[in-house]
Amino acid sequence: MKKFKNTSEIEPYDGIIGQQRAEKAMQFGLKMNNPAYxxxxxxxxxxxxxxxxxxxxxxxxxxxxxxKDWCYVYNFKDPRKPIALDFPAGKGSEFKTYMEDLIECLTEEINDAFENEEYELTKNKLLQTYEFEKEKLLKNIRDYGKEKGFKLKSSSSSFIFIPIDDNYEDEISAEEFCKTKKELEEMAIQVLYKLKSLEERVKQVVIETENQIGKLVVEPYIEAARKKYSDNKKVIEYLDALEENIIESIYYFYLDEDDLKDKYDKDYALKYEVNLFVGNDNxxxxxxxxxxxxxxxxxxxxxxxxxxxxxxxxxxxxxxxxxxxxxxxxxxxxxxxxxxxxxxxxxxxxxxxxxxxxxxxxxxxxxxxxxxxxxxxxxxxxxxxxxxxxxxxxxxxxxxxxxFDDEMDKTEENEDAISRFISYQCNKNNYKHLTYDAVTKVINQSMKMVEDKNKLSTNFNKLMDMIDEGNLYAKMDGSKYIEKRHIDRAILAKKNRIDKIEEKIDESYKNENTLIDIEGKQVGVINGLSVLSTGEHTFGKPSRITVATACGNRGIVNIEREVKMSGSIHNKGVLILEGYLAENFAQEFPLSLNAYICFEQNYGGVDGDSASSAELYALLSSLSNLAIKQNIAVTGSINQKGQIQVVGGIPKKIEGFYYCCKHKGLTGEQGVIIPAKNEDNLVLCEEVEEAIKNKKFHIYKVNKVEEAMEILTDEKFNIIKELSIKKLRKYSEYKK
CATH class of the missing domain: 3.40.50.300 (P-loop containing nucleotide triphosphate hydrolases)
Known part of the structure; x- marks a missing residue:
């Protein structure tokens, strides 16, 4: 990372860091103009x-x-299927306003047209003609009936003839009376037909007159709309249907609400509204x-x-x-x-x-x-x-x-990018700027998050948490800049907020409620290392693993598996031990033993294969009857060939055992055996780094089972092997 005094001196950067693969894929996807991409x-x-x-x-x-803008309009042919009209962006609201103004103008014009004196005169003339013709027909039948001695009584739907003189029926024969009355009734029916036909003709003429007037008013407005939207076929089709409907329903526009037949009629204007469904003015x-x-x-x-x-x-x-x-x-x-x-x-x-x-x-x-x-x-x-x-x-x-990767290479370029990102965030959030040492601490913490000396975390939210909280502590101190001590304080304060379970476990070690020996030697007993997670907080803790061996033919018995507290990966790791024993200890005689492996005081289950090497070491200790140092904890998985394989959580495991030893008393002899290939994962906290540097705590890196067993027992592996074979041979002979 290039040197600077504080982040205010460097150019801010607000871009993505360490995600070249993701960037290329994103740019490809955005440029690919294909609906499947x-x-x-x-x-x-x-x-x-x-x-x-x-x-x-x-x-x-x-x-x-x-x-595009989209509007929904009424479908005059099928009201259940509203029509969608599209417009260039920003033109949908214009269409809505235009149609509202058009309907408003039409309403005024139609009202004016039908309140016009000429229209009233024409309509009255038609009605007078109807009344004249009606009265003429009624007069003719009334006069004829009078000649025959009958007077006419009419209702809204029929005519009735009754004698003028009450004695008329007695003066003529019954046959003549019935004949005359029947003739008059037939004439009355003909008159009713004529009146009905006349009424229909007059009504049709009135409708035609209204339509003619409506066309005269409506057509110019709709034609102007057609010209305005001549390049939109769907709008033209809608305007054609709209014009036809307005002319057919012209009376809606000039009748008073009280004159309309029902509520639906009163809502007639709804059909002419425009629903601006999507407007893209912005x-x-x-x-x-x-x-x-x-x-x-x-x-x-x-x-x-x-x-x-x-x-x-x-x-x-x-x-x-x-x-x-x-x-x-x-x-x-x-x-x-x-x-x-x-x-x-x-x-x-x-x-x-x-x-x-x-x-x-x-x-x-x-x-x-x-x-x-x-x-x-x-x-x-x-x-x-x-x-x-x-x-x-x-x-x-x-x-x-x-x-998006969760880690990136630890290069000077990426470190500089993080520094510039921090500068940008400080400017954006009006924070105090960070000193060079504070930024170095943030980058080291980023490295610790991925537990790799050659990698950095891409979880910038967690990096920002440190800066957010560091800024608070800098303010509280009245400091001009966020310094390393403020970042340290933020990290420690966050740990203290979430590490209650870890503290309880440490307390259990101190009080010896959880049995862990960090001094002396024991046969078939070893300190394995595991990682626990409680929400955001992850920490390591030592676990005592014990092995007891005896003659028999059950092979290796995983006690956790027997009580269903063991995961499949851990089960696999235990089974690999049998393969290792078979290849290295049972070439001249059948492998016959009972070996019981247990994680002592384990109440929450176990999974993973990182304890398989520790289990093997304890097993070999039990077979050879050679005691294992309790001041050294072990992590690492093995394969059937006895090679030590990398595992996860190395920093947490080492720190977990270190703090256990610290609580019980550091002697300068304690340490941890890890796979040699995990060396890049030794991203430890400053206290542990310092203890290792001062030889108060030790890290042993191994590639093979033989190396670890020699460290743990201070004996050459060939001796351990000979003693183990000797006991296994005895077990085999007991079986016979």
């Missing part, structure tokens, strides 16, 4: 994957022709949907109760994230996406059909909108593998995998 971004939280994804998208040029190319339930992604239709029934219409169609981001990008979190049973299937359907469907629950079924966007899923590697293995269609639609 959607992107899955994998990585741990805090790796910068989300921040980088958003920045990478923002750097892309958007094809503005893909960005288009946001990225939508991050944190709650990907189907309605939030694919839109919904809202409902309201009316007289105990559900009611809806096209103005209540609400867009989802896919509609809003159409032409751009949608970012979804996979763990949230999979919480909703239907979302994943609907997502695949959208990608397959290339259109966004809105479920209307049978009331209305809005016209689908074409889908033209890129979907970016943010999730873990585990979820990627899960979907990949269980859904064969996954790779059809998500062909780009962007894999």
């Amino acid at each position: 959607n992107i899955y971004v994998s990585g741990n939280c805090g790796s910068g994957r989300i921040t980088y994804t958003i920045k990478a998208i923002e750097s892309q040029q958007i094809d503005e022709s893909k960005i 288009f946001s190319k990225i939508i991050v949907e944190n709650d990907p339930r189907p309605s939030n992604l694919f839109g919904r239709v809202e409902y309201e109760y009316h007289n105990g029934n559900l009611k809806t219409d096209f103005t209540k169609i609400i867009p989802g994230a896919f509609h809003k981001a159409n032409g751009g990008y949608v970012i979804l979190y996979v763990d949230q996406l999979l919480r909703y049973a239907n979302t994943w299937e609907l997502l695949k359907k959208t990608l397959k059909t290339k259109q966004i469907d809105i479920e209307g629950q049978g009331f209305i079924n809005p016209m689908p909108i074409p889908c033209d966007l890129k979907i970016i899923l943010i999730g873990s590697k585990y979820l990627y593998n899960l979907i990949y293995n269980y859904d064969p269609e996954f790779m059809k639609y998500f062909k780009v995998f962007v894999d």
Whole structure:
């Protein structure tokens, strides 16, 4: 890392660090103009994957022709299927305003036209003609009836003839009376037909007159609209249907509400509204949907109760994230996406059909909108593998995998980038700047997080935690800069907040409730090392492993496995011991023994193979009857050939045994045996490093079982082997 006094002196950097593979994959995915090349971004939280994804998208040029406004309008042919109209970005609101003004102007013009004196005169003239003709027909039949001695009584739907003189029926014969009355009734029926026909003719003329007047008013406005939107075929089709409907329903525009027949008639204006479904006056190319339930992604239709029934219409169609981001990008979190049973299937359907469907629950079924966007899923590697293995269609639609690494090479370039990143964060958050030593401490802690001298962590969230808290302690001290001591204090304070379980275990060692010897020698007893995790806190602790051997034919008995407290990897490690014994100790006679292996005072189960070497050493100690040093703890896995293999958690294991020894009393003789190939993982805390440097604590690196056994027993391995074979031969002879 280049030298500086504090981070205010260096150029800030707000980019991704140490993720070259992920960067290349992301740029490829964003540039690939193919609907199947959607992107899955994998990585741990805090790796910068989300921040980088958003920045990478923002750097892309958007094809503005893909960005459209969408409006839903009434479908006059099928009201259950609202029509979707598309417009260039920003023109949808213009269309909505234009149509609102058009309907308002038409309403005024139509009202004026039908309140016009000429229209009233024409209408009155038609009605007078009807009344004249009606009265003429009635007069004729009335006069004729009078000649025959009958007077006419009329109702709204029929005529009745009754004699003028009460004695008339007695003066003529019954036959003549019936004949005359029948003749008059037949004439009355003919008159009723004529009146009905006359009424229909007059009504039709009135309607034709209204339509003619309506056309005169409506056509110029609709024609102007057609010219304005002449390049949009769907709008032209809508305007044609709109014009036809307005002319057919012209009376809606000039009748008073009280004159309208029912509530539906009073809502006639709803048909002429425009639902600005998606307006992109200020288009946001990225939508991050944190709650990907189907309605939030694919839109919904809202409902309201009316007289105990559900009611809806096209103005209540609400867009989802896919509609809003159409032409751009949608970012979804996979763990949230999979919480909703239907979302994943609907997502695949959208990608397959290339259109966004809105479920209307049978009331209305809005016209689908074409889908033209890129979907970016943010999730873990585990979820990627899960979907990949269980859904064969996954790779059809998500062909780009962007894999963020949780570590990067420890190079001067990356260290400088971290320094510049810290400078940027200090400026951004108005923090005090860090001194060179403070930054060095942060970088060392980053190295410690990945437990590798040649690597650095990409979990920048945790690095920022140190800076956030270090800034607080610098303020409390009144310091001008965040110094190394402030970072140290932040690290220690955080540990103190979360290490209660570790303290309880340390207390158990002090009080000797947990039996661990760190001095002397014992046969068949060794200190193994394990790692425990309690949420965010991970720490190492020694565990006493004991082995008891006897003649018999059960072989190696893993007591943890017998009581179902052992995981499969640990079981495998124990079985490997049998392979090692068979090759090295049973070439001249059958292997016959009972060997019982146990993690003492283990109440929470055990897994992993990092204790397999310790188990073997304790087993060889029991067979050879040679005592093992208790001041040396052991970690490492073995293979059947006796080679010591790398294991994880080396720093935590070493520190765990160191602090146990410290609590019980450091003698300068204690230490840990580790696999030689784990040397790069010796990223230890300053206290342990100092103790090793001053030879108060020791690290022994081994490649083979033989090396470790000689350290633990101070005996040559050939002697250990001879003694072990001798006992195994005895066991074999007992069996015979």
